Each structure stands twice: as C-alpha cells, then as structure tokens.
Amino acid sequence: MRVRRxxxxxxxxxxPVAGCGPSRGDGxxxxxxxxxEIGEVKLRNVxxxxxxxxxxxxxxxxxxxxxxxxSENADDRLTAVTTGHARxxxxxxxxHCDGTAEPVTALPLRNGGVxxxxxxxxxGHLPYHLTxxxxxxxxxxxxxxxxxxxxxxxxxxxxxxxxxPRDPSDAPxxxxxxxxxx
Numbered sequence: 001m002r003v004r005r006x007x008x009x010x011x012x013x014x015x016p017v018a019g020c021g022p023s024r025g026d027g028x029x030x031x032x033x034x035x036x037e038i039g040e041v042k043l044r045n046v047x048x049x050x051x052x053x054x055x056x057x058x059x060x061x062x063x064x065x066x067x068x069x070x071s072e073n074a075d076d077r078l079t080a081v082t083t084g085h086a087r088x089x090x091x092x093x094x095x096h097c098d099g100t101a102e103p104v105t106a107l108p109l110r111n112g113g114v115x116x117x118x119x120x121x122x123x124g125h126l127p128y129h130l131t132x133x134x135x136x137x138x139x140x141x142x143x144x145x146x147x148x149x150x151x152x153x154x155x156x157x158x159x160x161x162x163x164x165p166r167d168p169s170d171a172p173x174x175x176x177x178x179x180x181x182x
Contacts, residue, residue, distance in 0.1 A: 032045070032047050032162055032164060032165075033045035033046045033047035033065070033066065033161065033162060034046045034047070034144075034159045034160055034161055034162060035159075036149075036157045036158075036159045037157075038149075038151065038154045038155055038156070038157040039074070039151075039153070039154035039155060040070050040071040040073075040074035040076070040153075040154060041068065041069070041070045041074070041076055041109065041151055041154040041157075042068070042069050042070070043066055043067070043068055043149060043157070043159060044066070044067040044068075044069070045065070045066060045067055046064065046065075046066040046147065046159050046161045047064070047065055047066070047161050047162045047163070047164055048062050048063075048064050048132065048139075048145050048161050048162070048163040048164065049062055049063045049064070049065065049164055050141055050163065050164035050165065051139075051140075051141055051163070054140065054141050055138050055139065055140045055141065056132075056135045056138070056139040056163070057135065057138050058134075058135050058136060058137060058138065059134055059135065060134075060135045061086075061131055061132060061133045061134065061135070062131070062132045062135070062163075063129050063130070063131055063132075064081075064089075064129060064130035064131070064132060064147065064161060065126075065129055066129070066130070066161075067126060068107070068109065068113070068114065068128075069109070069112055069113050070109040070112060070113070070154075071112065072111055072112040074109075074153070074154075075108070075109060075110050075111075075153075076108075076109045076151050076152055076153045076154055077106040077107065077108050077109065077151065077152040077153075078091060078106060078107040078109070078149060078150070078151055079105070079106045079150050079151065079152050080149075080150040081130055081147055081148065081149050081150070082147070082148045082150075083132065083145055083146055083147050083148065084136070084146070085132065085135060085136060085137060085139060085145045085146070086132040086133055086134055086135050086136060086145075087133055087134035087136060088132075088133040088134060089130055089131070089132055089133070089147070090103045090130065090131040090133060091103065091104050091105075091106070091107050091128070091130060092104070092128060092129050092130065092131055093107055093114070093127060093128040094127035094128065095115075095116075095117070095127070096117055097116060097117050097127055101127065101128065101129060103131075106152070107128055109151075114126070114127070114128055130147075132145070139163055140163065141163050141164060141165050142162075142163060142165045143162075143163055144160035144161060144162055144163065145160070145161050145163060146158055146159070146160050146161075147159055147160075147161050
C-alpha cells in the first residue's frame with residue numbers, strides 16, 4: 001500500500017513538470033513576439049526592437065525581428081508588410097550572408113524557409129528583418145504595432161507586434177515552472 005501511494009504521489013508531481021519548459025515544435029515558447037499562421041505559412045516571434053528612451057517618436061525608424069517558415073512543399077513569397085504606424089515598411093534580406101541586409105521587393109520561402117546561399121551555412125541571427133521607416137505617431141515600449149503581412153499564395157494576416165520593453169519593470173511576467181524567456 002505504501003509503495004502504491006508513493007508511485008501515485010510521484011506521478012502527480014511529474015505530470016505537471018513534464019508540461020513545463022520551452023516547446024521545440026514551433027519555436028514560439030519563451031518568446032516576447034507575436035505568432036500567427038495563414039495557410040502553409042507560419043510567422044513566429046514578431047516584435048519591434050526596443051526604443052532607446054522608452055518611445056519611438058514620429059519620424060523615427062525601428063527594426064522588426066521575426067521568423068517565417070512554410071511547409072516544405074509550399075513555396076511562397078512575402079510580398080509586402082504594411083502598418084498605419086509608419087510611412088513605410090521595408091523588407092530587408094542579407095541573401096549572400098555577407099553582413100549587409102538590403103531592401104528587397106519580396107522575401108522568398110522555399111523548402112520550408114528563406115533560402116541561404118548555397119556555399120555557406122546560415123548561423124546566428126536570421127538574415128532578414130523589417131524596417132519601420134518614419135513612425136507616424138509615438139509608440140511606447142511595451143505596446144503593440146499592427147503589422148499586415150501579405151504573401152503571394154497564402155494571403156494576408158495581421159499581427160500585433162510587441163514593442164520590446166525598455167526596462168525590467170515593463171518585462172512580461174515569469175513563465176510557469178521557472179522557465180525564462182530567451
């Protein structure tokens with residue numbers, strides 16, 4: 001009887017613990033950014049980089065980090081991103097992985113993701129990002145910016161991209177089971 005009670009107590013303890021920690025399936029757990037899906041395309045961890053002094057002001061520009069993937073059989077292209085919070089949104093891609101991300105008219109998705117150069121492995125940060133050019137209003141750290149992503153095949157999806165917090169008091173709350181955001 002004592003062994004059975006111990007096994008039941010151990011099982012009750014392990015079940016909640018097994019569900020904690022980052023997910024490996026979609027790259028979304030433990031992140032600040034917003035995620036969305038449309039058709040075969042997934043946007044993950046979309047966020048606006050933090051302003052130096054707590055706010056992006058009219059005329060300022062900011063970088064938007066994100067990850068985009070598609071099903072391996074579903075080639076597509078990110079053809080535009082728009083927002084009412086900035087005059088322009090530029091799609092930038094360092095397609096040669098030489099350290100220079102240049103504006104492009106579309107970001108291709110092939111074999112599940114944005115292709116890298118054939119002769120070099122892509123490591124570290126992703127070789128693409130967006131630039132919000134000329135904010136049209138003040139945008140505070142910790143708030144969101146609506147971004148509408150348009151794909152050639154999948155269609156259009158809008159996400160509310162979080163503007164990174166500026167100090168620890170603005171940071172999101174702690175994650176369950178002690179997991180911390182990456």
